[in-house]
Amino acid sequence: MSGTTVGFVGLGAMGQGMAGSLLRAGYAVRVWNRSPEPVAAMVALGAEAAEGLADVFAADAVVSMLANDDAVERLLLDPVLLAGAAATLHINMATVSVDLAERAEALHTEHGIGYVAAPVLGRPPVAAAGELNILAAGIPAALAAAEPLLAAMGRRVWYFGERPAQANTAKISTNFLLACAIESMAEACSLAEANGVRPTDLIEMLSGTLFPGPICSGYGAMVAERRYEPAGFKLPLGLKDVDLALTAGASARVPLPFGSVLRDAFLDALAHGDGEKDWAAVAAVARRRAGLPA
Amino acid sequence: MSGTTVGFVGLGAMGQGMAGSLLRAGYAVRVWNRSPEPVAAMVALGAEAAEGLADVFAADAVVSMLANDDAVERLLLDPVLLAGAAATLHINMATVSVDLAERAEALHTEHGIGYVAAPVLGRPPVAAAGELNILAAGIPAALAAAEPLLAAMGRRVWYFGERPAQANTAKISTNFLLACAIESMAEACSLAEANGVRPTDLIEMLSGTLFPGPICSGYGAMVAERRYEPAGFKLPLGLKDVDLALTAGASARVPLPFGSVLRDAFLDALAHGDGEKDWAAVAAVARRRAGLPA
Amino acid sequence: MSGTTVGFVGLGAMGQGMAGSLLRAGYAVRVWNRSPEPVAAMVALGAEAAEGLADVFAADAVVSMLANDDAVERLLLDPVLLAGAAATLHINMATVSVDLAERAEALHTEHGIGYVAAPVLGRPPVAAAGELNILAAGIPAALAAAEPLLAAMGRRVWYFGERPAQANTAKISTNFLLACAIESMAEACSLAEANGVRPTDLIEMLSGTLFPGPICSGYGAMVAERRYEPAGFKLPLGLKDVDLALTAGASARVPLPFGSVLRDAFLDALAHGDGEKDWAAVAAVARRRAGLPA
Amino acid sequence: MSGTTVGFVGLGAMGQGMAGSLLRAGYAVRVWNRSPEPVAAMVALGAEAAEGLADVFAADAVVSMLANDDAVERLLLDPVLLAGAAATLHINMATVSVDLAERAEALHTEHGIGYVAAPVLGRPPVAAAGELNILAAGIPAALAAAEPLLAAMGRRVWYFGERPAQANTAKISTNFLLACAIESMAEACSLAEANGVRPTDLIEMLSGTLFPGPICSGYGAMVAERRYEPAGFKLPLGLKDVDLALTAGASARVPLPFGSVLRDAFLDALAHGDGEKDWAAVAAVARRRAGLPA
Missing domain, CATH: 3.40.50.720 (NAD(P)-binding Rossmann-like Domain)
Incomplete structure (x- = not known):
């Protein structure tokens, strides 16, 4: 050096x-x-x-x-x-x-x-x-x-x-998994809440059992508490990353059904004015689909 | 006692x-x-x-x-x-x-x-x-x-x-998240492999960084290595649990788009004779969609 | 006789x-x-x-x-x-x-x-x-x-x-196609409107060209005009029929991704109180996803 | 002139x-x-x-x-x-x-x-x-x-x-509806066949009742008879048109869940080497998902 x-x-x-x-x-x-x-x-x-x-x-x-x-x-x-x-x-x-x-x-x-x-x-x-x-x-x-x-x-x-692109593929795949995790927790929390379980109780249990680590405790808490601000990573950047995965998938002809759901959910969030919020705000889309209060 | x-x-x-x-x-x-x-x-x-x-x-x-x-x-x-x-x-x-x-x-x-x-x-x-x-x-x-x-x-x-049903809701939500995690990793591994990244490299990195805990290291490895037997939890039981989530969602009017993708993927797996394998075998569906070798 | x-x-x-x-x-x-x-x-x-x-x-x-x-x-x-x-x-x-x-x-x-x-x-x-x-x-x-x-x-x-069930299968498949047609027109009309095309213009052209017959001119007009009442066929009956298709699919292990989207859309509609409206009201879900006025 | x-x-x-x-x-x-x-x-x-x-x-x-x-x-x-x-x-x-x-x-x-x-x-x-x-x-x-x-x-x-773009929007919406119609019939025919109904019987009845016009009788017959060649409109062109719809949707923030399913299905078809066939060959994807013979 x-x-x-x-x-x-x-x-x-x-x-x-x-x-x-x-x-x-x-x-x-x-x-x-x-x-x-x-x-x-x-x-x-x-x-x-x-x-x-x-x-x-x-x-x-x-x-x-x-x-x-x-x-x-x-x-x-x-x-x-x-x-x-x-x-x-x-x-x-x-x-x-x-x-x-x-x-x-x-x-x-x-x-x-x-x-x-x-x-x-x-x-x-x-x-x-x-x-x-x-x-x-x-x-x-x-x-x-x-x-x-x-x-x-x-x-x-x-x-x-x-090949350098291999590292980019790994990164794109990782961000894809993050987006999947957020949407998964969003759907699970809506399901739980609509059936009478407090989302925070669910996330606390999950963090303490099957899903240790920062994603469940961090993003899970944001989803459960509907706390999307301040934005650590803004929603349009999340859509950009989902699109990177879909594009890499398309060029290699890999259908990504979860990715397709994510893209639609992020568009829905942007259509409802959540572009300045954290990408965890995709959880608001899951709530809206179910008619749960914002 | x-x-x-x-x-x-x-x-x-x-x-x-x-x-x-x-x-x-x-x-x-x-x-x-x-x-x-x-x-x-x-x-x-x-x-x-x-x-x-x-x-x-x-x-x-x-x-x-x-x-x-x-x-x-x-x-x-x-x-x-x-x-x-x-x-x-x-x-x-x-x-x-x-x-x-x-x-x-x-x-x-x-x-x-x-x-x-x-x-x-x-x-x-x-x-x-x-x-x-x-x-x-x-x-x-x-x-x-x-x-x-x-x-x-x-x-x-x-x-x-x-209300006792609250515990059942929490359990159903948890199994729903497990199924989502498997499908997410299956799609990510197919995306990675089709773009030249070894799925085992991806899962090892993920387990060591954002996704510690048994799900990524356990199911992730099964997915990455295409190791679906012996079955720890058989695929039809996985479908049963996804259906429990969808049913609980329907009665509370909670759409679960990831759950819908999961259901279709589990049916696809059963249609291809994977009913005796671990539910991680839903990853074979993701591979088939992309034309990757079984 | x-x-x-x-x-x-x-x-x-x-x-x-x-x-x-x-x-x-x-x-x-x-x-x-x-x-x-x-x-x-x-x-x-x-x-x-x-x-x-x-x-x-x-x-x-x-x-x-x-x-x-x-x-x-x-x-x-x-x-x-x-x-x-x-x-x-x-x-x-x-x-x-x-x-x-x-x-x-x-x-x-x-x-x-x-x-x-x-x-x-x-x-x-x-x-x-x-x-x-x-x-x-x-x-x-x-x-x-x-x-x-x-x-x-x-x-x-x-x-x-x-086998009598063959006629029921044909009927279920037909109603499935009707639901698909409604959702397709709903998405197309939202796409058109958000890009500045009047949905009624689109449906009129379609009815006069590629899609003659009662479905496009009838349901298409209801979708384009957001006219969901009086109900000719109520939304919960539509969900029932979609469920008949999904159930027949599940027992024969036929994934129906359009069917899954339909089920989620009908649940969304019910979650927003449209259970007394015609099943064409599933178009309101497509509009809501896009942030278009109800 | x-x-x-x-x-x-x-x-x-x-x-x-x-x-x-x-x-x-x-x-x-x-x-x-x-x-x-x-x-x-x-x-x-x-x-x-x-x-x-x-x-x-x-x-x-x-x-x-x-x-x-x-x-x-x-x-x-x-x-x-x-x-x-x-x-x-x-x-x-x-x-x-x-x-x-x-x-x-x-x-x-x-x-x-x-x-x-x-x-x-x-x-x-x-x-x-x-x-x-x-x-x-x-x-x-x-x-x-x-x-x-x-x-x-x-x-x-x-x-x-x-605005000229209005005509392009109408055309893109029309082709989107065509693709939706093909996928709908593909799913319905797989559902019917797996439950013992001849797809040609289904399409003949539909063409004679609810769905007159060239789409059901033409594309429906291709789907029902698994006749994807010669190609009137090749599958990659179909994907191009679906992508035009998705892109027009994304820029106006209109989620199109049917469009997302279509995109995944077309990619699946291309991943299986059907790029020279008519876009009706997306029906082969529906059959493969259900484990029906090609």
Whole structure:
């Protein structure tokens, strides 16, 4: 790490925590962000402000954490940028589509840059603590080069193969399971309540028996208590992730009936104005279907 | 407990473990079963063989663990039997419908017998160890009377209210969530595999991160490894439980779109001859939909 | 027909029209109904009032048109009644389950009575005009005996085989298709309206092009105009028919995903108090899902 | 028409029939197609071969009938082409997305060209006979200008409003209903067959009673007879149209549960290699779900 310069693109709540972890680990970090405030915040912590994306790609390695396919496509899948890069490694930690991952890999390979997909599990506080779970895939040489950087940002790296898209598939599958879990608990809580059981009693029992862990105790409580604000992860982002799963399914011809139900439920939630709420608000759709009070 | 005689009906794998727990706790247990072998086995452990169901209901309290609504209805919801009972408490630990629970409660109340619904979570070894999680509901006096018996059979009792059907609702909701979890993992594993990710890698990561606990590591592994035999819980029983949820939903007018998908998937599995396999074999349906090898 | 006496059970709106057709064709008709008013009305037209069901089954043939499985089971599947019958033919024209049809056939055969299932298509005015479409099944001898009676009540008889349940299956499949058509038009109209197309314009074009016939012009207009009252066929009856399809599917292990969506939609409609409206009111569910004004 | 020159883009089976109708009506028709053979065929009938798309747009009006959004976008939504056009009217008769229609309208308006959306109902023989049903939308002046051309190609024009996207919405809704009808009949036929009714008997009765018209008699027969070849409309095109409906639904936040089922069924069909068959082959999915022989 000594002497290694890391370019970092995308200083949202997650990106700031991750860049901070790299700084703490001793890396020289050169940051870029669309809006200036987060750049200033990171500079105050010891980072260098990049003059532009070319400056970022002049570093030894680049880590990016952008919001979605569009942002990655527009900012980073730029042949001119990549052709001029000194960096030999780009670790893309965003949740993007399988299709984008494949195109990104091809373009980076063409320009001699190792491309690692490394989407993460964890919210901003976990990112800030350097305790993310990281799902990684890429060719062995690139993964080896990425390993110390990933170690600085996460508590554990899970490997999925040599094709970067494998890590994105794993991440998309994981978020699909989260959405399924929320809808499952929403339907179960509506069923319980309409039959006279307090949803909070149900979730407490489930958390203490078959479903330990943060999903049942966290999302389950939000569902049971109808507490959808403040939003940890907004509903339209949930729909985006469900759509990533459906799209990856369609291109590989994998029907996902639960995914189809989820898509309809998220659309229903948006049609009723819940776009600013946490994606747990899909539970309000289950309640509405049953005529239960909002 | 000293001096208390317990009648016990239903010595399947679960019932034997539960009756054994009562014996170990010092209760005099009078057992009845449709077939004689389990009776002999329990007698060998110190139980008394009942001469008939009337003999069972001559005990101080009755515990029953029958297979389904039909068995309970046919054997125990018998006005003559209940009218002649000395027992003042009946703890029904079977997974039965909300509707049956309500009729059972009414009939027992009519005959002055306290009725507690106490379905359980746990497989036979857990029952044998007296470590079940017990979901209980009933009027306070009956619950108080039941408490020492439940304590002998379980590691913890979760209370859901004064109406016995509340415990059955909680149990039905729990099994519904289990079925949802299996289908969710089945779809996620098909999605992952068709996009080049090994399902076992996915499940290992999930178990180690967001989904700790027995469901992901246990059922998830069965799904990922396509290991549906030997059956811990057979597919037709899974369909029965999904139908219990759908029926409880219908009577309270709660649409359950995930439940509807589950029902169709279980029927598909049965149509393809998987009725002797574990209900995790519903994952074979997800694979077939996607044209993945069985 | 001359000299043939027909016992008739069930004088609802449909039954009155059908019994009237038999009278017009010259049959002596002996009628029975739970409530007396329709009996008086038929007597005024020349029918004879039966003293009881045994009296009905003392006729040469019996035609029944009861509301559902329960009524048929309770009133007609009575071994004592059938054992004492002089009638050698029973034409059951109700929409009942496949399971009931099979049990009814067995019981009638046991007592030497030919059993024909002959459910009908058509509303009360069509029944009154003797213009019903009749879906019939039974053994050839019974069908031959039934033929003149059916000819008196309908404009055409469609034959489905030697097992009575085949006609019930055909009727259940037909009603399933009707429900599917209503939901399809409901979703299409919501899609159209939310994208700026007047649903009435859509339905008018469809009726004039690809979908001639009464379903699109009739139900389509009700959907497009949100006109769900007065009810021609009430929503709970629609759910009953969807359930008949799902049950027939389950016993033959036929998943019906459209049927599952229908069931959830009808429950949603009932949960919102639309039980007195026409089953076209399931369109209100499609609108609610999309946040369109009721 | 006398003196009016019409540029025509897209000589597939539909386009040839439509251009032929314009020739028969006396228009001078200047045709362009990606491949040369259809151009030669039309020239033999009296058309003129355009030298390029600019030559097409040098005519008084342009009619286009391309395969999909991509082709329209690539070939016709070209600012240079439109800026240089002499044509004051473009009638786009392809089945395209709502989104594309809106962008096309904006671009044409910007360049002073009237834009009419006029997708059609009917197969190639109907197009050749000038008997299409045409769904049209556009501003009144453009519609008035388009009217004689549409009259030459169709038997009737159905109007949906002033925004071109309204006609595309109507067409997308219509194809959605077709897909729903096929799936409905597929499920009904599987239900019937598994319960002992011949699907051909069911469809014959339905066609003769509640569902007259080409859909039940045509597609119903294909479903009932499992006759999916030769393909009149290939399965992947069916999926494309279902996706157009789902996309139009998503942008307007209209959940379409039947559409979701359709999408999963079409993917299932493609996963099993039925991509060259008629979209009626989605019925094979319904059969496979039920374990019925292919």
